[in-house]
Amino acid sequence: MTYDLWYWDGIPGRGEFVRLALEAGGIPYRECARQPGADEGTLVADLSSARKHPPFAPPYLVAGKMTLAQTANILLFLGEKHGLAPESLEGRLWVNQLQLTIADMVAEAHDTHHPISASEYYEDQKVEAKRRARSFREERMPKFLGYFERVLDGPQAWLAGGKRWTYVDLSLFHLVDGLLYAFPKRMATLAIRYPNVMALHARVAALAELQPYFESGRRLPFGEGIFRQYRELDAA
Amino acid sequence: MTYDLWYWDGIPGRGEFVRLALEAGGIPYRECARQPGADEGTLVADLSSARKHPPFAPPYLVAGKMTLAQTANILLFLGEKHGLAPESLEGRLWVNQLQLTIADMVAEAHDTHHPISASEYYEDQKVEAKRRARSFREERMPKFLGYFERVLDGPQAWLAGGKRWTYVDLSLFHLVDGLLYAFPKRMATLAIRYPNVMALHARVAALAELQPYFESGRRLPFGEGIFRQYRELDAA
Numbered sequence: 001m002t003y004d005l006w007y008w009d010g011i012p013g014r015g016e017f018v019r020l021a022l023e024a025g026g027i028p029y030r031e032c033a034r035q036p037g038a039d040e041g042t043l044v045a046d047l048s049s050a051r052k053h054p055p056f057a058p059p060y061l062v063a064g065k066m067t068l069a070q071t072a073n074i075l076l077f078l079g080e081k082h083g084l085a086p087e088s089l090e091g092r093l094w095v096n097q098l099q100l101t102i103a104d105m106v107a108e109a110h111d112t113h114h115p116i117s118a119s120e121y122y123e124d125q126k127v128e129a130k131r132r133a134r135s136f137r138e139e140r141m142p143k144f145l146g147y148f149e150r151v152l153d154g155p156q157a158w159l160a161g162g163k164r165w166t167y168v169d170l171s172l173f174h175l176v177d178g179l180l181y182a183f184p185k186r187m188a189t190l191a192i193r194y195p196n197v198m199a200l201h202a203r204v205a206a207l208a209e210l211q212p213y214f215e216s217g218r219r220l221p222f223g224e225g226i227f228r229q230y231r232e233l234d235a236a
Numbered sequence: 237m238t239y240d241l242w243y244w245d246g247i248p249g250r251g252e253f254v255r256l257a258l259e260a261g262g263i264p265y266r267e268c269a270r271q272p273g274a275d276e277g278t279l280v281a282d283l284s285s286a287r288k289h290p291p292f293a294p295p296y297l298v299a300g301k302m303t304l305a306q307t308a309n310i311l312l313f314l315g316e317k318h319g320l321a322p323e324s325l326e327g328r329l330w331v332n333q334l335q336l337t338i339a340d341m342v343a344e345a346h347d348t349h350h351p352i353s354a355s356e357y358y359e360d361q362k363v364e365a366k367r368r369a370r371s372f373r374e375e376r377m378p379k380f381l382g383y384f385e386r387v388l389d390g391p392q393a394w395l396a397g398g399k400r401w402t403y404v405d406l407s408l409f410h411l412v413d414g415l416l417y418a419f420p421k422r423m424a425t426l427a428i429r430y431p432n433v434m435a436l437h438a439r440v441a442a443l444a445e446l447q448p449y450f451e452s453g454r455r456l457p458f459g460e461g462i463f464r465q466y467r468e469l470d471a472a
Contacts, residue, residue: 053326053330053333054383054386054387055333056337056340056380056383066326066329068329068333069333070332070333070336070337072308072336073329073332073333073336076329076332077325077329089313090289090302093302093304093309093312093313094289096306096309096312097289097291097304097305097306097309100306100308100309100336101292101306104292104343107340107343111347111351115347115351115352115364115368116351116364116367116368116371117367117368117371117375119371119375120371125367128351128352128364128367131352131353131361131364132351132352132353135352135353135355135356139353139355144292147290147292150290151290
């Protein structure tokens with residue numbers, strides 16, 4: 001079965017966490033909003049079409065008769081179905097727990113540039129963004145990254161233990177990638193403190209399973225999505 | 237097996253979503269941070285104790301040798317194990333998806349009074365809170381509540397369909413309860429638009445399974461947690 005993945009075109013966004021799992025797992029999927037002739041209206045129309053289980057927002061995955069939304073929920077499904085997560089219940093719940101913690105940090109990273117409203121311009125909440133970004137850089141980044149550092153047992157470890165990556169390793173890679181883009185100065189300071197996290201980032205970047213995707217040009221660059229490069233929001 | 241639930245004492249917080257499932261399911265648990273002699277230090281010490289799968293933050297549930305954190309993840313486990321969710325994979329993923337959407341709204345409700353930093357005083361982010369709360373009231377509340385209204389098929393429906401409540405109905409009840417507390421004026425306006433949501437709130441409040449809990453005095457009132465009553469953040 002080929003899955004249908006729906007997500008806004010033009011940004012990696014939350015869709016990228018799903019994409020990385022599909023790509024690394026060698027799972028066939030269609031990127032619906034990037035098909036020839038598709039535009040933003042195509043996604044908006046599909047999102048509001050009648051479904052048994054309507055999504056609140058993209059990304060969502062259509063798997064036969066089933067529609068699944070919420071990034072962590074889609075990954076929970078893919079992880080179990082395609083062997084991208086541990087087999088035990090305990091292992092699967094642990095990976096889900098870590099994924100939800102990543103989702104929390106992703107939401108906070110987004111709010112550094114939109115602390116007041118996602119529907120207002122950045123320029124209209126720049127002052128507030130500066131304050132929120134400072135608290136994110138100084139308190140939240142060390143707290144989250146320090147947590148993942150402790151979970152990782154060493155520079156050769158995967159988050160769930162075991163000998164093979166699981167989907168949450170791909171997600172942590174993408175989160176760190178986004179932080180390196182949005183907060184290059186801060187990450188230069190922090191990277192030294194979190195060698196296991198940085199080693200995991202490098203190992204996922206080098207995964208043989210992901211090279212065809214990275215080389216395809218399909219992996220969209222960061223820009224106007226969750227992770228943005230506003231110099232005034234970064235500091236060492 | 238009696239579960240150990242760890243959450244900050246004194247506020248309902250995110251622990252309440254877990255508590256409602258345990259209580260409505262008739263599942264034995266210990267409220268660890270409220271045992272005689274326990275205080276905040278007891279939880280802090282337990283949180284930082286060595287564990288195979290450390291939580292990032294409370295709530296967390298100790299189930300024998302397993303420690304589970306992240307509210308939606310704990311509920312996923314309890315739902316499957318204790319029949320508080322549909323039996324089918326599709327049904328369980330749907331309930332999880334809805335739970336994650338509730339979690340998103342809960343995080344946004346919190347940020348109305350702490351849009352800059354959770355570790356700074358409300359008084360020091362009051363101006364920003366007013367702007368964020370306005371956007372939450374005017375855009376986000378209708379968007380989220382309108383979504384749940386559409387998911388509910390009528391005033392007698394449960395979120396997952398079927399004849400019996402699942403854990404996500406309890407969570408929507410608590411979310412609406414919190415909104416009624418924090419935004420009474422806004423909810424008075426919106427309640428008329430979302431009769432299915434309000435009917436579900438009333439039906440959960442009347443569930444026979446929950447009456448012993450409600451009458452026990454153990455259900456903590458809202459106050460200094462996620463849902464707060466700041467009059468300046470509310471408006472019709």
